[in-house]
Amino acid sequence: MARAATTADAFNAIAEPRRREILDLLAHGERPVNELVEMLGLSQPQISKHLRVLREVGAVDVRVDGRQRVYALNGPALKPIHDWVKNYERSWSERFDELDVVLKDLKSEEEANDRGK
């Protein structure tokens, strides 16, 4: 078998450095495709393909404006990544008893998710 499809989730989508660059640009404001092409120095099809992946995981939204497609960041699609990595933050930011703290964090995170749904 092969690797899971990159379009499957946000974790795969942001594994590609160019896609992170696109998101970083869009974080400053929406942009049509041609501006992204110019700013990143990639080919137009390449940009379009990366945007497609980002679209499919919900990380960007498109808006049609004349013959342009204006892409905008959809930040909340990245929340699962933040939620996951957040649990490891202690290990580099503070000196705690790592075992206990991480355990507690994972647990409360699960409870928070269960309650929120």
Next chain:
Amino acid sequence: MARAATTADAFNAIAEPRRREILDLLAHGERPVNELVEMLGLSQPQISKHLRVLREVGAVDVRVDGRQRVYALNGPALKPIHDWVKNYERSWSERFDELDVVLKDLKSEEEANDRGK
């Protein structure tokens, strides 16, 4: 050309769900390989290969104990991921001028998903 090597950086390493599961287990404490095999229900070679990727990006450390290899989490390897995604946190948790448009578009989703922080 092909996709970037999975060993290139932590972003690629954690794109694989099984590797995130391994890290989540190790967050509770170090484990020898055979326990990971048993707990995750994957084949031993599969676990070893995933551990190799995690080793190569520095996300885990190994310690030899008799004939066992005890793996432990090395959290700081995940810091780049946290640093990157942290900048997007505001898009679902707080209101910032630059992201007002995005926030407005996604307000309903934010309310649905991110209750109780």
Next chain:
DNA sequence: TTGACATATGCCGATATAGGTATATAATGC
């Protein structure tokens, strides 16, 4: 030493990818 145990690695097949080029689709302007 011999054998059992623990783990890593090599090879294979299948597939998903990234990037390139060419082309299709779609909207605008003349």
Next chain:
DNA sequence: GCATTATATACCTATATCGGCATATGTCAA
């Protein structure tokens, strides 16, 4: 209509996986 602009997609090649199976490496125990 026709040309131009803007973007998406189809096709192609090369490669990097992931998972399976077999095997190599290394460690302990009798």
